[in-house]
Amino acid sequence: MRWKSLILAILAITTLSASSCEAKVRQYKVKVVKEYPHDEMSYTQGLFFQGDKMIETTGQYGESTLKVVDPATGKAVKKFSFARKYFCEGSAEMDGNIYILTWREKVAFIYDAKTLEYKQTYSYPREGWGLTTDGKNLIASDGSSRLYWLDGQFRQQKALQVKLNGRPLTQLNELEWIDGKIWANVYMTDMIVIINPDNGNVEATVDCTGLLPRHLRDEYTDVLNGIAYNPETKKIYLTGKYWKRLYEVELVEKK
Template sequence: MRGLVLVPLAACFFLGSLPGMASDGGELRKTSSGGLAPERLRVEVLEALAHDPGAFTQGLEMYAGRLYESTGMLGQSSVRVGLPGQTPAVRAQLEDSLFGEGVTVIGRTMWQLTWQNRVAIKRDSQTLAELRRLPYAGEGWGICYQRHRRRVVTSDGSAELTYRDPENLREISRISVTDDGRPMTHLNELECVDDTVYANVWGTDKIAKIDTTTGKVAAVVDAEGIRNTDTRAGVLNGIAAIPGTDQFLITGKYWPTMFKVRFVRPVDQ
């Protein structure tokens, strides 16, 4: 891996900030219209964990202490669940004609999207057994569940997020995502944290932190420093919040490593 620095955990204490000031006393960057521009963050690596190098990771989510992961590619698509860094305890394979995409858990059930097959699969979240299939319009990319709003959020590679009914994935509404006033396209794998959605930006080492009320990008995380140098490893894809903490698990397609991280300000800010 290139540029990986393991940073020891440290206790940090933050004082309240004055308007227009960052919590470390630095002035927040302004947009041309006078508003606050998205924060620029980096990844602080806390721990490196084993990850299946044969997994073309499409979705990643922590729920009830277990890690759910969906993988893609025709003939190789699957969904699996287990403890982070360990061999999955349960695994379900998709038929060869389906290209698996994002996954999200909703209590005893879960949804798994497919890319261009126009079908979504509802599963038992404990056994991964298929319960039913529903038609799904357009391409399936990322998916996550906002529990407090009782809605599913999905992406399709565009600059839009779609809000859906968690029972049947019926579209409720859409919102356009903008970074400093410009559309942010290629939104891919998603992770819901309260009113925020974290999105991998396809083809890059960046993760966007999106306000799901306004559609504005609140921060952009640059994760370039942890990219694997394994010759088969692909792009960054897969982000799972660790409930009750400020930490995340992130990985990529065919990466042999998964990282436990925090998103922090660059040291020069």
């Protein structure tokens, strides 16, 4: 009987330590590897790589654009402006298409990824915030704690609630699929979270405080928003809304 109690106690301790290990969220900060110019007129909403160029979508009524950007210069090689009634949001490329969300217009657009020609408009049931892809589906945020997996016609395949230390984490914004995880900007903060796409748990936080130094900020400078990963070089780039710089960064464990 005593042995049974002892075994049960050992099992309980083992289970407890295993679950506390799972709950441990790693904490990183960023180290700037290189900096590049970024168009300070860009209210960045979507950012991802297409070969050696970046695709950027920008928001605001009257300022919404789809751009092909040379990351070395920050200049647009191609640029399309949207009608004043559209506030563009996140964007992602999948199956030869570029998908673009709008904030509150309840529509989403599809453009040809090669020619950048307009293809189609779909109705969209919720606010559009961030967008990325795992290669099979689009993954969208809407400012809540939820992420939505959508097929190429915006039909919902799956939804997950994102949790940090067991609590729902809202204001998820720009997204990027990096090595099997979802990176998300948390709106109005300097924090990026790294999310497990299978269970929605935040596995790591990335503190980007001070990334854009004070001398590069002015009255128009807005929040951190924009994560792009180049799968060929395995480099990660960050920027923000109306930021004058784009940064190539590396993660450093916080002490």
